[in-house]
Amino acid sequence: MINRLPGYILSFFILVLLQVLVFNNIQFSGYVNPYVYILFIFMLPFETPGYILLILAFILGLTIDLFSNTPGMHSFATVFMAFIRPSLLKAIAPRDDYQPGTTPSLHDYGFVWYLKYTVTLTLIHHTILFFIEVYDLSHIFSTLWRIILSSIFTLIIVFIAQLFVFKKNKRR
Amino acid sequence: MRNFLLFIYRHNFTFLFLILEIVSFYLLINHNSYQRATWLSSSNKVSGNIYNSYSNATQYLMLQQINEELAKENAYLRSQMPASFKDSKDYFSLVYDKLNKRQYTYRSARVINNSVNKHFNYITINKGSLNGIEKEMGVISAKGVVGIIKDVSEHYSSVISLLNTRLKISAKLKGKGFFGALGWDGDDYRYAWLNEIPIHASVSVGDLVVTSGYSAIFPEGILIGTVEEVEKDKGESFYRIKVKLSVDFKDLSFVEVISNNMRDEQLDLESTNND
Known part of the structure; x- marks a missing residue:
């Protein structure tokens, strides 16, 4: 557990920088806007205590806010997503529960499980984020459309990132 | 008391969640009323430095x-030089005459962060209070209006982009004199909407939309x-005009900040009207 710490710190900074410098500048047709930094919350080990999970989510969201001039917006959505995570993990646990030494990854629990896990959390996060951003319900359809397209794009990138992790583990 | 503490301890997850969400919400609300602390905006030092080195590289x-x-x-600019005006020396002027003082000063700056895809877009530029930039100065590029300065730190400033649904700019049709409010609807970064032009004005496609100069x-x-x-x-007495913006906000690298040296004088005079 403790020897994985540097890896997590490194991935925190890499994800924040990628989000701020690359993904915040991506947009197709003014709708699609991937928020890949939430992959950090996806990656955290099963044993992570609740309060650490929430505090990390808050710090992560606030860091992104700092760069995109939106104090409170990303931190609100990310903390909410982190709050849902333990109950979701319980709800979709495999029959023989989570094994010690494994992480929530495509490699350890397979495609279907990982899809359920990431789709739910991404949709929660993006829905809150985009509705806070718009701040009213008058653009509801264009906002829903943005949520769906952006979630798809975020998920594609999350899965691509998982494939990289997959390869690294195999080599070991 | 003991039971209460125990209760909090047992539900620490939920309580921490609530506290963090309240803090976030507080930040969000503060931001909306434009009174948030400057350190949280992208003009702060750390993010400013990162954006600066990134833009240096690109x-x-x-x-x-x-x-x-x-x-x-x-x-x-050359076309604006006195030499390009034929009769610039044809009038005489008094030395120290206040009326001949220069009203607007331009300072150039580089864009180091920019977005077009949010509802509230902001731009960060690499000049700040040390370069004489203050809040509420106008920002333009060679092609047209870009936005208004919102926050200033020593070396950086953040700009409310014209592509921000909270910004309204007083605009008029060139050569006609009818003026209205121009704002962005949050949809396409190439277009904005001009409202409040009365229906008896003659408007045709291709007319130029320029700043009215009423806002100081x-x-x-x-x-x-x-x-x-x-x-x-039907039944409305105002046009809704779709304006194709002359500035390409996706392709913005240098801007100029305008300071109006007589702004305080104008605002002073106008505030007496409200009494």
Whole structure:
């Protein structure tokens, strides 16, 4: 557990920088806007205590806010997503529960499980984020459309990132 | 008391969640009322430095384009020189005459962060209070209006982009005198909407939309865009005009900040009207 710490710190900074410098500048047709930094919350080990999970989510969201001039917006959505995570993990646990030494990854629990896990959390996060951003319900359809397209794009990138992790583990 | 503490301890997850969400919400609300602390905006030092070095790196990849832009701007400025006006010396002026004082000063700055895809877009530029930039100064590029300065730190400033649904700019149709409020609807970064132009005005597609100069922020007659579409709802007495913005916000690297040296005088005078 403790020897994985540097890896997590490194991935925190890499994800924040990628989000701020690359993904915040991506947009197709003014709708699609991937928020890949939430992959950090996806990656955290099963044993992570609740309060650490929430505090990390808050710090992560606030860091992104700092760069995109939106104090409170990303931190609100990310903390909410982190709050849902333990109950979701319980709800979709495999029959023989989570094994010690494994992480929530495509490699350890397979495609279907990982899809359920990431789709739910991404949709929660993006829905809150985009509705806070718009701040009213008058653009509801264009906002829903943005949520769906952006979630798809975020998920594609999350899965691509998982494939990289997959390869690294195999080599070991 | 003991039981209460135990209760909090047992539900620490939920309580921490609530506290963090309240803090976030507080930040969000503060931000909406424009009173948030400057350290949280992107003009703060750490993020400013990161954006600055990032834009230093990418600048090399765009040198050709930037050169072209600068050359165009040079040409434009040359056309503004006194020598390019035939009769500039034909009037006499009193030395120290206040009326001949220069009203607007321009300072150039580089864009180091920019977005077009949010509802509330902001731009960060690499000049701050040390360079004489203050809140509520206008920002333009060689092609037209860009936004208004919102926060200033020592070396950086953040700008409310024209592509921010909270920003309204006083605009008029060039050569006609009818003025209205121009704002962005959060949809397409190439178009904005001009409202409050009365229905008896004659508007045609392709007309130039320029700043009105009433706001003490922008000088009169700075280009904003061209009329793309004119809508007229039944029973309404105002047009809704779709304006194609002259500035390409996706391709913005150098801007100029305008300071109006007589702004305080104008605002002082206008505030006496409200008494």
